[in-house]
Amino acid sequence: MELKKIKHQTIVNEGDIENIWHIIEYLTEKVQKLQNEITDLKKRN
Numbered sequence: 001m002e003l004k005k006i007k008h009q010t011i012v013n014e015g016d017i018e019n020i021w022h023i024i025e026y027l028t029e030k031v032q033k034l035q036n037e038i039t040d041l042k043k044r045n
Helices: 003-007 014-044
Strands: none
Touching: none
8 A cells, every 4th residue: 555545535445544554553663763762872972
């Protein structure tokens, strides 16, 4: 699924919503990991 494909659809099915939810969860985990790395770097300096 590509976000570009569903961006222009009027009707979004449940599968699309589930895929978007997984993308959001993945990105949230990545952001948290980066925030932790930034915090660790600040503590070192």
